[in-house]
Amino acid sequence: MRKILVIARLTFLLALRNGMVWGTLGLTAGTAVFIFFASTGDNVLLNELKLRIHYSYALSYSLLTLIVISISCFTVRSQIDARQIHLLTALPISRRDIWIGKWLGLTLIAALAECVLIVVIFLSSSVYCRSYSAEEAKIAKDNFLFARYENKPVTVAIEEKISERIETLVRETDLARNEVNEKIWNSIEQQVRREHQLVPTNGGKSWHFKIKRAPREGEKVDLEFRFYAENRRTPIQGTWTLSAPGKVEAFTADFSALPYEFNTIRIPAEQIPASGEFDLRFNGKDNPEVIFGIKTGVRIYQTDVTLLVNIIKAFCAQLIHLSVTAAVGLTAGVAFTFSVASFFSIVLYLLSLSSGFFAGVANELTHRFSFDLMDRIGIGIINFGIWLTKGLDPPDIIASLSSGISIPIHQLLLQWGPGIFIYGVVVALLGICLLTRKELDKILI
Amino acid sequence: MGTDTEKNPVIGGIGLEKTFKDFWGRKKVAALKNVDITVKDGSVFGLLGPNGAGKSTLIKLILGHLYPTRGRLSVLGKSPRDVSIKQRIGYLPERSYLYANLTAAETLSYFGAILDLSKDQIASRSAQLLEMVGLETVRNRRIGEFSHGMTRRMGLAQALLNDPELLILDEPTAGLDPVGCREVKDLIVTLGKRGKTILLTSHLLADVEDVCDEILLLYGGTVQSCGSVTDLLQDHEKTCLEFPKVSEQALASAMNILTEEIPRDSVSVSSPSESLEAHFLKVVAKSNAENRETAGARMGKGVAEYLQDNDYETRYHTDPAAAAETAAVTNRIDPNSKLSELTRDAKAKHENLTGDQTETPDHEALQYLVEPGPEPSAITTHEEGIRKNVLDKLADDGEN
Ligand SMILES: Nc1ncnc2c1ncn2[C@@H]1O[C@H](COP(=O)(O)OP(=O)(O)O)[C@@H](O)[C@H]1O
Numbered sequence A: 001m002r003k004i005l006v007i008a009r010l011t012f013l014l015a016l017r018n019g020m021v022w023g024t025l026g027l028t029a030g031t032a033v034f035i036f037f038a039s040t041g042d043n044v045l046l047n048e049l050k051l052r053i054h055y056s057y058a059l060s061y062s063l064l065t066l067i068v069i070s071i072s073c074f075t076v077r078s079q080i081d082a083r084q085i086h087l088l089t090a091l092p093i094s095r096r097d098i099w100i101g102k103w104l105g106l107t108l109i110a111a112l113a114e115c116v117l118i119v120v121i122f123l124s125s126s127v128y129c130r131s132y133s134a135e136e137a138k139i140a141k142d143n144f145l146f147a148r149y150e151n152k153p154v155t156v157a158i159e160e161k162i163s164e165r166i167e168t169l170v171r172e173t174d175l176a177r178n179e180v181n182e183k184i185w186n187s188i189e190q191q192v193r194r195e196h197q198l199v200p201t202n203g204g205k206s207w208h209f210k211i212k213r214a215p216r217e218g219e220k221v222d223l224e225f226r227f228y229a230e231n232r233r234t235p236i237q238g239t240w241t242l243s244a245p246g247k248v249e250a251f252t253a254d255f256s257a258l259p260y261e262f263n264t265i266r267i268p269a270e271q272i273p274a275s276g277e278f279d280l281r282f283n284g285k286d287n288p289e290v291i292f293g294i295k296t297g298v299r300i301y302q303t304d305v306t307l308l309v310n311i312i313k314a315f316c317a318q319l320i321h322l323s324v325t326a327a328v329g330l331t332a333g334v335a336f337t338f339s340v341a342s343f344f345s346i347v348l349y350l351l352s353l354s355s356g357f358f359a360g361v362a363n364e365l366t367h368r369f370s371f372d373l374m375d376r377i378g379i380g381i382i383n384f385g386i387w388l389t390k391g392l393d394p395p396d397i398i399a400s401l402s403s404g405i406s407i408p409i410h411q412l413l414l415q416w417g418p419g420i421f422i423y424g425v426v427v428a429l430l431g432i433c434l435l436t437r438k439e440l441d442k443i444l445i
Numbered sequence B: 001m002g003t004d005t006e007k008n009p010v011i012g013g014i015g016l017e018k019t020f021k022d023f024w025g026r027k028k029v030a031a032l033k034n035v036d037i038t039v040k041d042g043s044v045f046g047l048l049g050p051n052g053a054g055k056s057t058l059i060k061l062i063l064g065h066l067y068p069t070r071g072r073l074s075v076l077g078k079s080p081r082d083v084s085i086k087q088r089i090g091y092l093p094e095r096s097y098l099y100a101n102l103t104a105a106e107t108l109s110y111f112g113a114i115l116d117l118s119k120d121q122i123a124s125r126s127a128q129l130l131e132m133v134g135l136e137t138v139r140n141r142r143i144g145e146f147s148h149g150m151t152r153r154m155g156l157a158q159a160l161l162n163d164p165e166l167l168i169l170d171e172p173t174a175g176l177d178p179v180g181c182r183e184v185k186d187l188i189v190t191l192g193k194r195g196k197t198i199l200l201t202s203h204l205l206a207d208v209e210d211v212c213d214e215i216l217l218l219y220g221g222t223v224q225s226c227g228s229v230t231d232l233l234q235d236h237e238k239t240c241l242e243f244p245k246v247s248e249q250a251l252a253s254a255m256n257i258l259t260e261e262i263p264r265d266s267v268s269v270s271s272p273s274e275s276l277e278a279h280f281l282k283v284v285a286k287s288n289a290e291n292r293e294t295a296g297a298r299m300g301k302g303v304a305e306y307l308q309d310n311d312y313e314t315r316y317h318t319d320p321a322a323a324a325e326t327a328a329v330t331n332r333i334d335p336n337s338k339l340s341e342l343t344r345d346a347k348a349k350h351e352n353l354t355g356d357q358t359e360t361p362d363h364e365a366l367q368y369l370v371e372p373g374p375e376p377s378a379i380t381t382h383e384e385g386i387r388k389n390v391l392d393k394l395a396d397d398g399e400n
């Protein structure tokens, strides 16, 4: 372990001396500042900040990832080519430890760059705030200083509902099960999706919530909702009702709101049952057909953690991502010549950025009613591709961080964590294996 | 202990072969072919051969950087790839593989940390080593700013940091100034006396001759000769006499006496040593003449014609003696080159000593011969008594 740390320190020092550390810090910080001040929004400070932080963070982080891949490739490849690794391997240290040490050193550089990136972005924000009035600045501060936790309604998976519907159909009509074809399936699916979002004329709709924790006294709990209607300019009136089993008196709030806009209603903390579980019902007054989007339809926000804690969460998640990125670069650098290695890993990274697209394609395919062999092969290939690139998928946190929403770290670690962990382990094992088995004089595997 | 070391040599390799293949697995270069090597504990072992003979390849096999295509190799009783033996090995590569961006002191401190030395040990050893290799004044300068010779010295300091049992030096004197060479040779001798095992390669044959107990001569990846230096260099087909300066008549009569009068058994007989240089050139020239396959450099064909100045041409063509002499050594070596000078010297020395000369010996050469030679030990016979007899006889005849 001591030797691994020596190698890590050595890697860091060498990168510092040959300017790689300064280059990385300068490029990412420079890009962040440039994009922060170059983007423009609607001149409302809070919105401006959200947008600017989002853009500059997302872009400079992508750049940082690419830089980390390149410098990892470069350090290990240049040391193999210049045969400095020969001297290291003539010392009593296993090649596995050399690999791990280098990886640690590179992760350290990435961590440093990540810190600088965050500091630069928030410094830019505070500089930017100065050109606005004190009230606006206060609103922005209130939004950012405490991150809010976003509770989504509990929903039933769409596929389940479709199957349910088909069961009913088969039971109640004389349609045989094998007569349910793609056409019927698709129309039922459409119907289900629509029902899922639609509030009919003069009607209402309920959402079930189970929020993260029951709020403390005096804590802010906000209901945020947005709906779409045909006429954008006519406000819609109605009532929100919060009820829970065993709750004597339901909480109600009347509202009048425009379609397409975010609306907030504060719910007193004492109205939320201790279990944190309740139903929220929307009832319109003479309302037309209204649609609540799946993603931003109804949300409950509660105060969660301070900005610092939120930043630390973001930092940790991104550091995991950067360390896997460094491992990919390192392994590619061991396996291939520098040019091939950097090409390979950058392509892998770019693919990972678009893995959402491929996931969408696979999703479309799997949502179909029946599969033939070609479909299955296609899905298999796409899934493998998704797996191959998914490990490099950055954690989806920048949007939350830039709008002051608490990062759901448990959820993130459950959904994104295992994939990247397995990916990192596989890539590291591959790299260590290659470095150990490889003859150090050869250029290629 | 003696049998122990014979059973377990520090380096033992049998039937080593190394073939470099290209990306598709096609054979590219056969760098080593069926090489056996045994380095005994405590010996100073020299690995010789022209450029590309496979010396560095053999060293890389020993260090576990390359893996043999065929054959078995054990180093310090273990596989060369075993990490634990590296603690006992010091390695000076043929070129500097040190980090150009670290200072001398930093290099030693990082390498010392990997060698598990304590902070105090690192500090005291670094100071001593840097002083030994004469770099103590530049200890805080980056290695990238060193001259070639300085990096060699630095590499040597690095190789000695762990006080290794087995020291592997790939051309340790290459690029060093004469003082540096001398110091390195002294160091090798000192370490050898301390019982360390040293494996070194060198082109500087005189160096090898000075310090090595045993040598292995490679050409084109095959072993050409191998054994202790004294055994190898003793030429058993020739005879050598050694005596102080005498008059010409005395010499003539001594010759007479020797060839005619003195019974064969009373003449002191010994096998003269050829210089390692001559031996080396002989082996290389022979292999070259036999057109043996080598993946490395062949003997040069002399300076490219367009580079030869007019002066050289006239001299070469008008001085038949010079031409003949050069041709006698090898018709491929440029007589102006350093190598040619060396070979000429070696050849002259060798022929003078062995009486193999076809031309009449001139006085100068004779003087050189009869004066106590610069390297008397190289031609001294073991049987002092017999030698004394002959000398006495000569002295008597000279007075008469
Ligand atoms: N990595 C390599 N790939 C292909 N050929 C090599 C490689 N390393 C060495 N060789 C070849 O092997 C032969 C022996 O090289 P080397 O051992 O370095 O010679 P030297 O005796 O001068 O140290 C040379 O012909 C060289 O070209």
Ligand SMILES: [Mg+2]
Residues within 6 Å of the ligand: B055, B056, B057, B094, B170
């Ligand atoms: Mg060599």
